[in-house]
Amino acid sequence: MGKARLEAFSDGVLAVAITLLVLDLHVDPSGEESLGAQLRHEWPSFAAYLLSFSIIGVIWVNHHALFALATRVDRALLFYNLLLLMWVTTIPFTTSTLASFLRSGGSDTRWAVVLYGVSMEGMGVSFTLILAYMLRHQLMARPVSQAESKAAVRRYGLGTLVYPSVMLVGLVWPIAMLVVYGGMVLYYIAEQTPILPSETEAAADGT
Amino acid sequence: MGKARLEAFSDGVLAVAITLLVLDLHVDPSGEESLGAQLRHEWPSFAAYLLSFSIIGVIWVNHHALFALATRVDRALLFYNLLLLMWVTTIPFTTSTLASFLRSGGSDTRWAVVLYGVSMEGMGVSFTLILAYMLRHQLMARPVSQAESKAAVRRYGLGTLVYPSVMLVGLVWPIAMLVVYGGMVLYYIAEQTPILPSETEAAADGT
């Protein structure tokens, strides 16, 4: 089974989800506040927009890099990929919820933070499942040693522990969570580790 | 006529429809209820979201598997495919209607159930029509015997009887319908029957 349509459908869902985020930005020309004041009060919407756009963007880059390594896909992988896309499509909702509770500033903000964290965690876990499945079923373009497999899955598996930890920070101080997530995105953009370690590194790691 | 654009356009419509489902999820930060209480009261929206996402996902997997078998498409098939896509695009509407009536809980809920069932049935019938058309006009990559054709069409044709039956359950007990539909999706994900039976099975079946 070819991977072209899996990639095309995923690109479609990611493109729609990343663009729908903009529907949560709006100002009211008939409001009593000036436009400048409205934009200032709406800062959580803009911050959440920027963060969620970046996170979906990073997911797309990861998805691109991962499936570039695949030669073929099977039926089960289509469903693992749908699981990832399901979490991605929840992001416009959790982003909008987070922004509106940050704006209103009530005590429930921390539950909005948890909700946002859950959709991030769902994505992280799904992505790790896809990677592990592809490695276990040898869907990769080149043979991958067990040591390499382990190193790659461990790396992404560790990532799935980071999201809940950051969420704990957010329970106490929501804005700090936005900042840490933002830092994680910047770190990810800057770092260059490929999804699969080179064979030399893997050999060193596996001893 | 190549099948690439039919697949690309279908991927586009399916991707937009599956992502638009999220627009029906929302909470109100200025409401009197806490976020937790709102999420609990909104459970029909989340259940309907999950179910409809899974159903469109399964349709996509089926569509993918079916057109992977085709070598070419003709003009009539483009219109049969548009019929399928038309039913798919009604799902965000029927999902949203079902969720809102489940939430309000009035006696009209069962008509919302019928509406939802109609869009499922429309999809099922359209899919069977596409399959039958492709088999009758020999658009498949390999020659398909009459016995194989019959077995495949019968299998999907039977599926189109299941939806109205489940709908009858929903008229009495709407939540049961959600559960049965959900079970059907899980069954479908787990089972491995290909769209066309292998030639051996078909021969056995055709005697």
Add this chain to the structure above:
Amino acid sequence: MGKARLEAFSDGVLAVAITLLVLDLHVDPSGEESLGAQLRHEWPSFAAYLLSFSIIGVIWVNHHALFALATRVDRALLFYNLLLLMWVTTIPFTTSTLASFLRSGGSDTRWAVVLYGVSMEGMGVSFTLILAYMLRHQLMARPVSQAESKAAVRRYGLGTLVYPSVMLVGLVWPIAMLVVYGGMVLYYIAEQTPILPSETEAAADGT
């Protein structure tokens, strides 16, 4: 310049526009009317949805057939294609306007009819412009004689006279316009005339 991205972008815009039509379908669970009564009162939304879905579907089939004949595209053609897509993206707006005025039934309904007719006419004219440009600049896969060119452009040019005529009917009796447009779509689905006449027909026509 390859035609792949022109096709991909057009498929994207057509897929989003055709799916956004569903956003105009909604019922109100808290309304005083029963769901059945609401669905009956909303019939203009469903009729307009069905008609506009079919029209965009036909445009997609036409676009598919036309660009299947092209070997390459040039810069000017990209802009003619954008003109077509611009008219396509207005359809969710003109459809929604037509449906809401049909529902409210005031005397302004006929202006909503004109608005709808304008977006159809804009599409028809743009499509004819694309066809004429491709023929004039020999972007077709095979050499096309002047007689063939004339026949093809004349046929689509005639189509652009039909829309305003039907609109005149709609000014007097809006529902009749929906019916005639619907009939046109059905006629188009049934007929088999290719975009370019075969060379024999063209020779006969050109004498």
Add this chain to the structure above:
Amino acid sequence: MGKARLEAFSDGVLAVAITLLVLDLHVDPSGEESLGAQLRHEWPSFAAYLLSFSIIGVIWVNHHALFALATRVDRALLFYNLLLLMWVTTIPFTTSTLASFLRSGGSDTRWAVVLYGVSMEGMGVSFTLILAYMLRHQLMARPVSQAESKAAVRRYGLGTLVYPSVMLVGLVWPIAMLVVYGGMVLYYIAEQTPILPSETEAAADGT
């Protein structure tokens, strides 16, 4: 790394963003005003729709022409491209804000003008960054001399100075800004300068 998915994802985001613009067009059938009067009062929405559609269209043509020159993409380029797409997805928001403030006509209209100008400038700068990166890292299909590189980057770099200048006009007279932006789009559609100058021109320019 192949460029196919970068193009497919960009086509998706551009197609969704250009089509979402239509969500800002609407009339109210229950309003006291006639449809004709509403359409007249809504002229800023239509003008802004037309302008933003054209601008995203031009961006797509530019993106198409630029990546047609590339043979491959790297990880950094994916992120530069995401930066461009982020600015593109803000356009439905800045367009809607501009239109609503033009309609209400208050003194804040000029800040809506600034907001609109910022999203244009963001796109222009991102596009220049992509071009410069591709040239600096020799991702182009043919070797590009330093003189050619400089000429191309300088040309697009100059473009990024035009947007803020036009914005200054808009601060004083918002409608003039729409007209000048519209003129720029028409000029761009008419002119034929390729992204990279021919080698002869570049040699002349580099002396």
